[in-house]
Amino acid sequence: MSINNYIFLASALFSIGVIGVLTRRNAIIIFMCVELMLNAVNLLLVAFSKMHYLTASVIDHTTKAGTDGQIFVFFIMVVAAAEVSVGLAIIVMMYRNIHSVDVNFLNRLKH
Amino acid sequence: MGITQILFWFLTALALGSALMVIFSKNPVHSVLWLIVTFFAISGHYILLNAQFLAIVNIIVYAGAIMVLFLFVVMLMNLNSELESQKGKWLKVAGAFSGGCLFIVIIAALKDSADMHQQVLLKSGDIGLIHNLGKALFENYVVPFELSSVLFLSAIVGTVVIGKKGD
Known part of the structure; x- marks a missing residue:
């Protein structure tokens, strides 16, 4: 499988996430689309790490090239987990204050 | 066409279809469930790339912990689909158009790059x-x-x- 299939897939998933952020008004669904974009980037990082491993393993059989890309994906997942917990707490607080999760009601900082 | 390619195209179709369902379904609970399907398809891609650790972490952290958190919040707020005020039709068309433009720009920028036909090592x-x-x-x-x-x-x-x- 060549890398362009993965590039097409990941950019399609990323664009779907962008479309979701632009067209939906529910704050939770916008947040889920952000998660979708993060996952598209993760998939592309893993695919590139395996591509790098294949080109490096032709020269050296015992190479560990491409490990760093997968470690990056692991750290992206760590940061995403922390981000989701804080973001959902903010959404819950917003729901408690204005009884809605519609981002349309958030167009001003003070009311 | 080997079993690997069949699996690749199946998982690709599953990921793209369920990602589209995430943004098109009216009910937020359905969106959460479709996003879980997307994450499982992406985990399948990781297994196909022989990144088993990331596949398991993806299932445990994303499909397990994060999406359960989303589901809790959605159910806690008792969100109904008719409560969401819809954007205007033209605003939606403009959003979809600009997202599609982003996709086309990314593909057009990367299409002729030299590394585009390098192979990815699957299964090993x-x-x-x-x-x-x-x-x-x-x-x-x-x-x-x-x-x-x-x-x-x-x-x-x-x-x-x-x-x-x-x-």
Whole structure:
């Protein structure tokens, strides 16, 4: 499988996430689309790490090239987990204050 | 067409279809469930790339922990589909158009690059196994690993402070 299939897939998933952020008004669904974009980037990082491993393993059989890309994906997942917990707490607080999760009601900082 | 390619195209179709259903379904609970399907398809891609550690972490962290958190919040708020005020039709068309433009621009920029036809190693190569990743994580990446625990601690404190009742 060549890398362009993965590039097409990941950019399609990323664009779907962008479309979701632009067209939906529910704050939770916008947040889920952000998660979708993060996952598209993760998939592309893993695919590139395996591509790098294949080109490096032709020269050296015992190479560990491409490990760093997968470690990056692991750290992206760590940061995403922390981000989701804080973001959902903010959404819950917003729901408690204005009884809605519609981002349309958030167009001003003070009311 | 081997079994690997059939699996690749099946998982691709599953991921794209369920990602589209995430943004098109009216009910937020259905969106959450479709996003879980997307994450499982992406985990399938990881297994196909022989990155088994990341596949399991993706299922446990994303499909397990994060999406359950989303589901809890959606059900806690008792969100109904008719409560969401819809954007104007033209605003939706403009959003979809600009997203499609982004896709076309990314593809057009990358289409002629030299590395575009390099192969990706499927099904073999042991860099994605836990033996190699654990060694790299605790030899070269100890400091970021420990810093991420500080990040988690601050996330816990922040969540409790933001989410607690009263002010």
